[in-house]
Amino acid sequence: MTVVQALLIGLFAYLGSKRTPWFFGVAGGWNMLGRPLVAGLIVGLILGDVRNGVIAGAMVQALFIGQITPGGALPSDVNWAAYIGIPLALAAGGTGEQAVALSVPLSMLGLGLFNFIMTINSCFAHMGDKAAQAGDGAGIHRATYLAAVPSLILRGGSAMILCYVGTPLAEMLINNMPAIALHFFEVAGKMLPAVGFAMLLKQSLSKKWMIALFLMGWILIxxxxxxxxxxxxxxxxxxxxxxxxxxxxxxxxxxxAVTPVQSEEDDCYEE
Incomplete structure (x- = not known):
């Protein structure tokens, strides 16, 4: 992986991270560029392997398809899983199964980075409050845009460095890994997306009998x-x-339920 490719991946990792104000805010960033399926396409275009990029993105997306962020709280960081796990697997010659296997620990590590960035950004919230008390509109805007700087440095920078430095290491691990270990990652990569679909079904099915609809679709396919x-x-x-x-x-x-009441009123009227 070249420096330019790692830099582009880091840039899109920043644009697709949570709390990034650019590119239509959360709608265009976290909910679009930040999705593994879109990230797989972008990474595939950057690395010149669109087909495997989309396949890896779809497999990672299936793993996190049932994830929700109540109140903005993240159970795991999909951004790191997508913009580090997918490019590392593709650049090292791996497959979608390896991308899924890498995305699980990376999503946990990325969660720690997200909490660290939010802790730093709390300083800019106080800066904006002081500007609001002083009636300084420009100060409020300044605090808002300065809050995007830690995410650019830490989110984009970490993705760029890990993709560039980690590619040779990931390639060495994949090439020298025992066959049984590779088989384990292949099996785990196919099983983990089932966990994501199970989470989605648990949220979607309000009644137990609705599982029959899911089974009907599975049988038809x-x-x-x-x-x-x-x-x-x-x-x-x-x-x-x-x-x-x-x-x-x-x-x-x-x-x-309404009819008996009306007939009772009519009877009372006749009396």
């Missing part, structure tokens, strides 16, 4: 030649029918 796009359209139609039927049932139940 496995036993037919139906594409994912066709299955998504079919699932949308089923969901629409389900919602409409549920709405009609509730409306009928509501009408049934």
């Amino acid at each position: 496995g036993s037919t030649s139906m594409s994912v796009t066709a299955l998504a359209i079919f699932a949308t139609a089923v969901a629409l029918i389900f919602v409409m039927a549920q709405g009609d049932t509730r409306a009928a139940a509501s009408s049934a």
Whole structure:
């Protein structure tokens, strides 16, 4: 990996990190550039291996697909997992399985870096409060933009250095690793995304019987030649029918509950 490639990866790692004000804020940064699937495409373009980059990004994305950030709290740092794990695996000649295996410890280490950056940025919040008390609008803007500097230095700089310095080490480990260890990473890389889907199902299924819908989709994909796009359209139609039927049932139940009251009022009026 060249210095320019590592620098570009570090730049996109910064733009895709949380609390970065550029590129449409959180919407364009953390929720778009920061997603492993998008990061895999970007890293693939930078390293000249788009196909494997997208595959690795999709596998890492599947691992973290069920992750939520309640109140801004991060259970793990997807940014480090995407912009360090994927390029290290690709540059070292690894596959998506190796990218997934690297992303797990990197996401934990990145979480510590995120908390450290937020601790530093608390100083700029106090700076903005003092400027607001003094009626200094320019001071508020200054504090807001200065808060992006620690993230640029620590987030972008760490991704750049680890990608550039860590590539030879990752390549040496992959080339000299025993076959059983490589097989372990391959198996783990295929199992870990299942954990992400399990987390997503736990959040999405409000009732236990809804697991039948998931099984129906899994059977259709496995036993037919139906594409994912066709299955998504079919699932949308089923969901629409389900919602409409549920709405009609509730409306009928509501009408049934109102009717006896109205008849009772009419009887009272006749008396």
